[in-house]
Amino acid sequence: MANLVNLESVSKSYGERMLLDGVSLGVGEGERIGVVGLNGGGKTTLLEVLAGISEPDSGRVSHARGLRLGVVTQRTELPEGSTVGGVVLADYAAEHEWASNTRVRSIVEGLGISAIGFDTPTDTLSGGERRRVALAATLVADLDLVVLDEPTNHLDVEGVRWLADHLLSRKTALVVVTHDRWFLDTVCERTWEVVSDPVNTASGGRVEQYEGGYADWVFARAERARLAAAAEEKRRNLARKELAWLQRGARARTSKPRYRVEAAEALIADVPEPRNPAELLAFAKRRLGKTVLELEDVSLTAGERTLLDHVTWRIGPGDRIGIVGVNGSGKTTLLRLLAGEVEPSTGKRIEGKTVRLAHLKQELDDLPGDLRVLEAVEKVASRVMVGKHELSASQLAERLGFARTRQWTPVEDLSGGERRRLQLVRLLMSEPNVLLLDEPTNDLDIDTLQQLEDLLDSWAGTLVVVSHDRYLVERVCDSVVALFGDGRITHLPGGIDEYLATRAERARRHREVRAERPPREATPTQKLSAAEWRAATKELAKLERKLDAVHERESRLHRQLAEAATDPDRLMELNGELKAVLAEKDELERRWLEISEALE
Template sequence: MSLIKFDELCVSFGTRALLDHVNLQLEAGERVALVGLNGAGKSTLLKVVAGHQHPDSGVFWKDPAIRIAELSQMLPAADERRVRDVVMAGLAEVVELRARYEALVQQHDPSSMDQLERLQHELEARDGWHLEQRVETVLARLSLPGEKCMAELSGGWRRRAALGAALVQNPDLLLLDEPTNHLDIETIEWLEEQILAFRGGVLFISHDRALVDRLATRIIELDRGTLTSFPGNYSRYLEQKEALLQEEARHNAEFDKKLAQEERWIRQGIKARRTRNEGRVRALKKMREERSDRRERQGAARFNLEDAVKSGKLVVELENVSQSYEGIAIIRDLTLAIQRGDRVGLIGPNGAGKSTLLKILLGELQPESGTVRMGTKLEVAYFDQLRGQLDPERSIIDNVSGGRESIEINGQNRHIISYLQDFLFSPERARTPVKALSGGECNRVLLARLFSQPANLLVLDEPTNDLDIETLELLEEILLSYQGTLLLVSHDRRFLDNVVTSTLAFEGDGRVVEYVGGYQDWLRQRPKATSSKSNPAKSEADAGQAPAAASQSKTNNVRKLSYKLQRELDALPAMMEEAESLLARLQEETSAPDFYSQDHAHVSARLAALHDQEQKLETLMERWVELEEMQAGS
């Protein structure tokens, strides 16, 4: 069943067509990722679907009975509203309907009976008599503290409350615009599970490639005003996109070669004009128009790091360093040595102490105990996730060059306008005040400023927020070829895997442990006790506070299970393996390119089977954890 359709739909901004006669159809149960460069018009497309923006021309159709809910990329305000009220706000229209109904009932006016009856039917259709139960169900499902104020919550928990306000509407279609911005890794993984469990359609924008890879059943790319659909996940999209670009380049080369031949023919002089074919002349005119109308692919950002003199072999050494915040240990007895050329990733929940450790490593903060030995010849370039290095009132040019017309990059002078064009800023845009820029553009300004400075120690604190995927991949390539030392804080799992050579993980109770490799390597190597899959956002709520140590006196607490429970525990691994195998087959089936072209009843049945199998596997895993904890006496 189709939820929405675009038919030759157009939306323009000034003279630029963001959506140029596009067609789109989204089916129930699909999870569609919308990708494209920053500024391509992705958020505009979502606004059209949500009803916030009307198309300039063309047709936008949606199922008359459809319920659409949104999860904005903007976090809810940290104000005095209760979490319960924020979730209830998702039902604002139904709350208003019920208030009108109850007000009419209180009037005891016989002439309002028809209106009462209409309101009653509408409330029944929208399940308006069970508002409180629906809110309580969502609060329980998302483990939300209903009575707490939003001001008491971290960003991740406020994002969770916003998701609650969307899910309480029981939507048929969920719109997500960069839902992972400013979330830590475990909260991102929790969000993935919630979206996978959601049985409606999903249309989402995200630069998190790991999330797109896991969630998407189809990818649509917005490029130069046109939409192209790619069945499958992000990995398949990359393969198909590369083949498409090669074919486009081949076609354009053939077209341009033929156009050049025709241009030579028309200019052959008097002899050619005497014998020229009028049909051929008209065809040439049409080819000229087609070449003029061809919208060239927007260039990707181009930039390189400014080289600096090599630092000493030792960059920084910590010995038995400890640090606390408001009486809570965030770093405990950390001994660490970082050598020239190391690329180190820092991961952990928001508030765990990653930025504090960066300050200690850079010599900006003296630890409460322990010693710090800094290396020699260090030249530091720092990327600040809060963008505190930018003056919002000044232009891009002034923020990057300090008013100079040219800057020196690797020994060569470059005009500031030319340099900024490498970061996709036109000469007109380069004169814009920073306060008028989007989040992605602000990050590109920071990168332009950062990479104009000679540095042998590069510190990046959440550089991937708001960047489009192509710029992310270019940044990865540059960092991989960078000869200096890199300290990187990021919640982008794919970015960490592709860039870092070692990982410092904040594992609670002040424990900071070094692992070889990136995020996936950490998952394989970490002790089981550090996993918080049963409640991934718990670590963020604790803000780095210590979980109960499961290993403490474990051998003294082991209980002997009853015969029946022991047999159940012994059987569970095989049952989970079988459930995982069936789930993998269902996921492969529903990700097939032609899956949604089959009969609707069959598609719905297979998606329902996929959801049921996910729930079954989750139940088995929870039971296994429960029995293991009983056996351990935890």
């Protein structure tokens, strides 16, 4: 198998921080490689050096002759003044050229490009929409190698599964940085770990190679840890707990060599279950009593959309619930309703008297920029009880990735991932007994995710999580509910697998209903000549496509209105856009009715 890209003794540093140190790697034809490591440890730098975006300080990077390479990093920019269709379908001169291509149609639908709208200016898109447009523009091309940096960010559970299926169906080689462990396990055949030293930044920069995806990497890393020195004891214990989860859960793999399975089984022989549900539930009831959060006959709207329609939902002590649904289905708004930050249209929200609620939002606007990391944590509390253990502010910060030396960094100098971790530390230091987490995995590396899950394992309280990371939901939650857009909260005993199956069945029924509609008369009527009839049917089809696009734009604006509920200026701007869209929709529907009547 010929290599598409070779790195030979490549080194790269920024200031005193060594990110890559004498790294030699190769990417072969059709290989699918996942890249893992700590935030700020050099993963993005490795991708940019490999793709030729950034030059190494020393060493050599060589690409195969005529290599067709597609790259989407977190720094990818869209052309100024462009439209969504102009970026994604730049290589297609006419609509019929891409519409007849099954792969391109799948990408356009799978990544929600149609919902964004082909005529939408890219300058008006949100960060998540821009990432999806850049990803779609890359995937529509015929490529030998795709390099992706955090492609699952801003995708819902269904979108992540679509992307995994799409990449598996192509023969294209892949190098991907992602913290989504389900995605790593499903797609990748090899794993590269960028090893960094957060304490001594001048060391590190190695890249360790492993066969297999996330589960194989955990097995192999735990096996190395079993033989490592005492300095690695903390990491080994965490890896053992992660192994216990993998081995006992539905994710356990059977494709590993027998010697590795036996070694892992010996390693986890005395490891208890990740958490004791009975013990945590008893403790939660003592802390919370019988009533925690309840919604009684609640209706909730966002613009003209109905998110909840006379729903009654009771969340009890010790419940650990995951909420899933497509982007825009109202998950974040539901969390805000539970937190008491928005009022229902009808019905009432009930909160128990002993509830101490903490809400992790996606925004990072509640951090004191004038303090250092440890000062920002100690401003909340100096000590906290996590399960049966008392931790100091410094110890909890260290468990979530802030080394002792890093704890004196000014908050304003932190990266996005570090600010997210600090937000989590401050949240846990407040000792809540009800946690509402909105996309807690955003910007967190895998090691930090393991530490967070380890903390949540021993946390006694009520937990409600919105996340596209199905691994996290399956690991820390005991039940799953879904928002399907029908105004209800649907309990799913089968978890995320049942959610995906239900979504697929609903889509199948929708296609069948559309297929069963009686076809239009295929001959000219007495009212129209043959030429007029052909022109009318062509215009009707064009109007239907425009109506679909307008409907998607209307849905997107409703979602944005819900998100901008606390920003009056943005609300006025979005309301103006919505009025224009509704006026356009009325005109299109009026014209559609005219032509339909003429064809009858």
